[in-house]
Ligand SMILES: Nc1nc2c(ncn2[C@@H]2O[C@H](COP(=O)(O)OP(=O)(O)OP(=O)(O)O)[C@@H](O)[C@H]2O)c(=O)[nH]1
C-alpha cells in the first residue's frame with residue numbers, strides 16, 4: 230500500500246474502479262482495501278482456529294479447600310460449571326479445570342509434606358505430552374496444547390498473609406507456570422486490611438524470590454493498563470453464584486444484612502480486571518510466555534536429561550560389551566593355556582621317555598665298553614704272555630737266524 234505522500238508524488242488520478250492512474254508513467258496502481266495486508270492476519274488466525282478447533286487456553290486454579298475456586302471459575306466465565314465435588318474431596322471435577330481438581334484433591338491427603346508434587350507432576354505431564362508430539366517424526370500440523378497457561382493461586386483473606394504451604398507451593402511451581410496470585414473472598418476484609426494484606430503478600434513473595442506473572446508493559450498499546458494492573462497485584466476478588474435483579478439486569482452478588490456486594494462492580498471486586506487481564510488483554514502473552522519460557526525450561530531440562538540418560542546408557546553398554554569381550558578373551562586365553570599346558574606336559578613326557586632311552590642306551594654302551602676294555606686287557610695279557618713265551622723258547626733252543634733275512638747283518642754286508 231502507498232502512503233498519501235507517495236500518492237501525491239506520483240500525481241495520481243483515481244477513477245471509479247478505485248484504480249490510480251499515473252498519466253506520466255502510464256502505470257496503473259491498484260489501491261488496496263483497508264482490511265488487506267497485516268490487518269487481515271487476525272481474522273485469518275481466528276478463521277483457522279475455528280476451522281481446526283485447535284485453540285486452547287488452559288487455566289488452573291490452586292488454593293486450599295473451600296477457598297472459593299469453583300465459585301470463582303463460575304463467576305469468571307459467567308456460567309455454572311458442573312461441580313461434582315463432594316466435600317470430603319474424594320472426587321471433584323469442574324470441566325475447565327477437571328484435571329487440576331482431580332490431581333490436587335485426590336492427592337492432597339497423602340502428600341501433605343509436598344502438596345505441590347502432584348501439581349508439579351501434572352504440569353510436567355502436560356509439557357511432556359507437548360514435547361512428545363513435537364519430537365515425533367511425523368508431526369501433526371496443530372499440536373493439541375494441554376499445557377497450563379495461567380495458574381490463579383487463590384489466597385485466603387483471613388490469616389496473616391501467605392502460609393508456609395503457599396510459599397513452598399508457589400516457589401516450586403513458579404518456573405513451570407504463570408502464577409497470578411489472587412486474594413479470594415475479599416469481601417471478608419475491610420479496604421485497609423486488604424491494602425495491608427496485598428502489601429504483605431507481595432513483600433513475602435519478593436523475600437522468597439517467587440516469580441509471579443507480571444503483565445507485560447513493552448507494548449505501548451497496553452503498557453499503561455498493564456502497569457496499573459501490576460500495581461494492583463494480587464487481585465482481590467469476590468465471587469458468587471447468587472444473583473439479584475438491579476433494574477433490568479441480573480447481577481452476580483453476595484447479599485449481607487448490611488448490604489450487597491456486586492461481583493462485577495469494580496469498586497467491590499477486582500474480578501472484572503482479572504477477567505480482562507486474563508481473557509482479553511494478556512491471553513496471547515500468557516500463551517507465549519508458557520511456550521517461550523516455561524516450556525523452554527522444561528524442554529531444555531528434558532533434552533539435557535535425555536542426553537545424559539543416553540550417555541549413561543551408552544557408557545553402560547560400552548562397559549557391558551567391554552566386560553563381555555574381556556570374559557570372552559579370558560575364556561579363549563584360559564582354553565589356550567590349558568592346551569599349551571597339555572602340549573608342554575606331552576613334550577615333557579616325550580623328553581622324559583627319550584632321556585630314559587638315552588640313559589639306558591648309554592649304560593648299555595658303557596657296560597659294553599667295560600667288557601671290551603676287559604677283553605682288550607685280557608688280549609694284551611695273552612699277547613704279553615705269548616711274547617714272553619717266545620723269548621724263553623728262543624733262548625732255550627737257539628734257533629739259527631736265517632742268513633737271507635733282511636734282518637741279518639751278515640747278509641747286508643755282502
Ligand atoms: N464470602 C465469600 N464467600 C465465597 C466467595 N466465593 C465463594 N464463597 C463461598 O465459599 C464456599 C466454598 O466455595 P467453593 O467455590 O466451593 O470453594 P472451592 O475452593 O471450590 O472448594 P473445594 O472445591 O471444596 O475445595 C461456598 O460456600 C461459597 O459460596 C467469596 O468471594 N466471598
Ligand SMILES: [Mg+2]
Pocket residue numbers: 298299300312314321
Ligand atoms: Mg471446588
